[in-house]
Amino acid sequence: MTLTLVKSPDEAAETEPLTLAALRHEIDLLDSEMVALFQKRLELADRVGRAKDAPTGGYVKLRPDREQAVLAHVLQGARPDTRDAVEALWREVVGHGLARQGQLSVRVWAPVEPARAFDAARLRFGRAAELKTERDPQAALAFAAEGKGVAVLAINAGDPWWMGLRREWAALSVFEGFGRDIPTSLAVGRIDPGALPRGDRVLVTAGGDAGDGSGAGRRGLDTHHGWTLSLTSAPVVPGGPEGCVGAIA
Ligand SMILES: O=C(O)C(=O)C[C@]1(C(=O)O)C=C[C@@H](O)C=C1
Numbered sequence: 001m002t003l004t005l006v007k008s009p010d011e012a013a014e015t016e017p018l019t020l021a022a023l024r025h026e027i028d029l030l031d032s033e034m035v036a037l038f039q040k041r042l043e044l045a046d047r048v049g050r051a052k053d054a055p056t057g058g059y060v061k062l063r064p065d066r067e068q069a070v071l072a073h074v075l076q077g078a079r080p081d082t083r084d085a086v087e088a089l090w091r092e093v094v095g096h097g098l099a100r101q102g103q104l105s106v107r108v109w110a111p112v113e114p115a116r117a118f119d120a121a122r123l124r125f126g127r128a129a130e131l132k133t134e135r136d137p138q139a140a141l142a143f144a145a146e147g148k149g150v151a152v153l154a155i156n157a158g159d160p161w162w163m164g165l166r167r168e169w170a171a172l173s174v175f176e177g178f179g180r181d182i183p184t185s186l187a188v189g190r191i192d193p194g195a196l197p198r199g200d201r202v203l204v205t206a207g208g209d210a211g212d213g214s215g216a217g218r219r220g221l222d223t224h225h226g227w228t229l230s231l232t233s234a235p236v237v238p239g240g241p242e243g244c245v246g247a248i249a
Contacts, residue, residue, distance in 0.1 A: 038093065038096075041093065041097065042096060042097060042100055044097075045096075045097030045098070045100045045101065046100045046101070048097075048101075049061060049100060049101030049102075052101070057192065058147050058171075058190055059147070059190050059191060059192040059195075060104070060147060060149065060150060060189050060190055060191065061098060061101040061102060061104075062098060062104065062150065062175075062189065062191065062195075063192070063195040064175040064176065064191060064195055064196060064197040064249075065194075065195045065196060065197050065198065066195065067094055067197075068197045068198065068249050070090065070094060071087060071090055071091075071094075074086055074090050075087065088123065091123060091124060091125070091126050092126040092127060092128075093126075094126070095125055095126020095127065095128040095129055096126065096128045098128070098129075099128035099129070103128070103129070103130055104125060104128070104129040104130070104149055104150065105129070105130045105132070105143075105148060105149030105150075106121055106125055106129050106130065106131045106132070106149055106150055106151070106152060106187075107132055107133075107134040107139070107140040107143050107144070107149065107150075107151045107152070108121050108131060108132070108133050108134060108140070108151070108152045108153075109133075109134045109135070109136070109137045109140045109151065109152070109153045109154060109161075110133075110152070110153070110154040110157065110185055111154065111157050111158070111159075112154060112157055114133060116184075117152060117154055117178065117184075117185050118131060118133065120152075120178040120179075120185065121152045121178070121187075124176060124178070124187070125150075130149075134151070137153050137159050137161035138161065138164075140152075140153055141153070141161060141164060141169045141172065141188070144169075144172055144188055144189050144190065145169055145171055145172055145190065147190045149189070150175075150187055150188065150189030151172075151187070151188050151189065152176075152178065152185055152186070152187045152188075153185060153186060153188065154184060154185045155183065155184060155185060155186060155221050155222045155229060156184065156221065156222050160222065160224035160225075160227065160229075162186070162204055162222065162229045162245070163204060163224065163227050165188070165204050165245040165246075166204045166243060166245065169188075170239070171190055172188040172189060172190060172245075172246075173188065173189065173190075173191045173193060173196060173238060173245065173246035173247075174186045174187070174188050174202040174245055174246030174247070174248060175187055175188070175189060175191045175196055175197060175246055175247065175248070176197070176248055176249070177202075177248035177249075182219070182221065183221065183231075183248065186202070186246075186248070188246070191246075193238045193239065196238060196246060196247040197247055197248065197249040198247070198249065199247055199248050199249040200219075200231040200232060200233055200247065200248055201231070201232050201233075201234065201235070201236050201238070201244045201246070201247050202229070202230075202231060202244065202245050202246045202247060202248060203218065203228075203229070203230045203231070203232055203236070203242065203243045203244055203245065204227065204228070204229055204243050204245050205227070205228050205230070205242070205243040206226055206227055206228075206243075207226055217232055217233060217234060218230040218231065218232045219231045219232075231248070
């Protein structure tokens with residue numbers, strides 16, 4: 001609800017600076033509270049990081065499933081007109097939380113519209129992440145496979161790098177898709193399979209066309225020499241015989 005006080009122009013001129021100062025004081029108080037809360041949250045993220053130190057298995061610290069739950073939780077309490085702002089803010093907050101556990105490096109390969117992929121990666125991982133453009137998709141995959149960070153790679157960009165997720169890059173999982181309805185790029189990393197987000201499963205399969213009846217319930221993203229990258233809502237297990245290479249929210 002917005003309260004509007006009706007005043008004469010003279011009165012308004014007199015009281016306006018005071019009101020403005022009072023409002024700004026309220027903002028200052030809130031800012032101080034928010035900084036204190038942010039720092040408390042960072043300390044907790046620090047402790048979570050140490051708790052996660054024990055059984056790693058070469059995985060990066062990023063937990064897409066937890067980030068998805070954190071975002072769902074904050075968005076539940078957000079007014080519809082603030083949802084985008086709240087999501088962007090929390091991506092930053094969580095990105096800084098993750099950075100307390102070690103800086104996240106992101107390699108971006110996107111030969112077409114690289115700025116768009118870069119912006120999407122920045123929005124997803126926040127300013128705390130180190131983002132670099134990569135000219136070669138295999139170098140980006142190798143970087144992620146070594147557990148040094150994660151990679152964001154364009155799809156339908158003339159290079160079937162995703163086929164390697166069933167072969168030499170099997171240690172990597174897809175954990176994020178970027179794009180409005182259909183993803184135009186995917187994020188991959190050494191993500192604990194138990195920490196993949198809830199959502200569509202990503203498949204790399206031989207034979208069949210994801211767009212036809214043989215791939216019932218599948219949505220094709222790219223094809224190359226009889227291999228298909230697609231999404232399915234079927235609950236297939238990552239690393240299993242169905243060719244599941246990860247999941248996206
Ligand atoms: O819950 C965790 O595992 C955390 O590390 C904390 C946190 C967060 O700030 O909320 C940070 C990074 C993870 O990717 C997920 C969540």
